[in-house]
Amino acid sequence: MWSYPFLRLGITEDLRLRMRHGDNAYHCLIAVNLDNGEILGTAEVSLKHWFTRPKTTAYISNLAVSPQHRRLGIAKQLIQKCESIADQWQCRRLSLHVMENNLGAQNLYQTLGFIYQEAEWSWRAWLWQKPRRLLWEKILTTEILCPTPVHQTP
Numbered sequence: 001m002w003s004y005p006f007l008r009l010g011i012t013e014d015l016r017l018r019m020r021h022g023d024n025a026y027h028c029l030i031a032v033n034l035d036n037g038e039i040l041g042t043a044e045v046s047l048k049h050w051f052t053r054p055k056t057t058a059y060i061s062n063l064a065v066s067p068q069h070r071r072l073g074i075a076k077q078l079i080q081k082c083e084s085i086a087d088q089w090q091c092r093r094l095s096l097h098v099m100e101n102n103l104g105a106q107n108l109y110q111t112l113g114f115i116y117q118e119a120e121w122s123w124r125a126w127l128w129q130k131p132r133r134l135l136w137e138k139i140l141t142t143e144i145l146c147p148t149p150v151h152q153t154p
Contacts, residue, residue, distance in 0.1 A: 027085050031065075031074050041065035041074045045082040047089065057137075058086035060096040063105075075105075079112055086140060094138045100131035114138045 025047040031040040041064060048059030060082050065074045086094045098105045100119065110116075114136040125132045 025089065027082075029078055029081055031078060039066070040069045041078055043075075043078040043082055045085050045094075047091070048095065056091045057093040057095055058082070058089060058091040060094065063096065070104075075108060076112065079108075083138075083140060092139065092141050094140055096136055097133045098136060100134055102131075106134070106136070109136045109138075112138070 027045050029043045029045070031042070032038065033040055043063040044061045045058055046061070048057055060079065063075060063078060065078075083094055094114075095117075096109070096114070097120070098109065106116075115138065117135040117137050120133040120135065122130075122132065124130050
């Protein structure tokens with residue numbers, strides 16, 4: 001693929017800028033085999049600035065597990081760690097996107113309590129019949145509205 005060097009350079013530069021910025025509202029997680037140092041999977045979690053969503057939403061991106069290590073619980077552990085980080089940030093929601101044709105990932109997200117929200121419309125998907133990006137969201141905490149206690153007189 002002729003564009004691979006450019007894609008790789010773009011990803012490398014993106015990561016370099018993120019690390020240099022030192023943003024506390026961004027974490028890159030890497031699952032590693034401690035026996036041989038092999039990278040098994042990755043995930044990023046950050047505070048995403050949405051126009052249509054509450055600001056207390058954390059966003060998981062670039063969740064990936066190497067093909068030979070899938071279905072071993074690595075993605076689940078990465079997501080659970082993202083949840084823990086989002087909780088430390090006092091986020092109420094955790095969101096992510098998944099491609100429409102990635103049914104295995106959608107099943108995992110549903111098992112972990114994520115709920116499908118919406119399909120993202122794009123010209124690419126419409127013109128070339130490509131899979132759409134689907135937004136999934138998990139509520140991490142719920143505000144329980146407690147009524148004011150009523151004092152009754154005997």
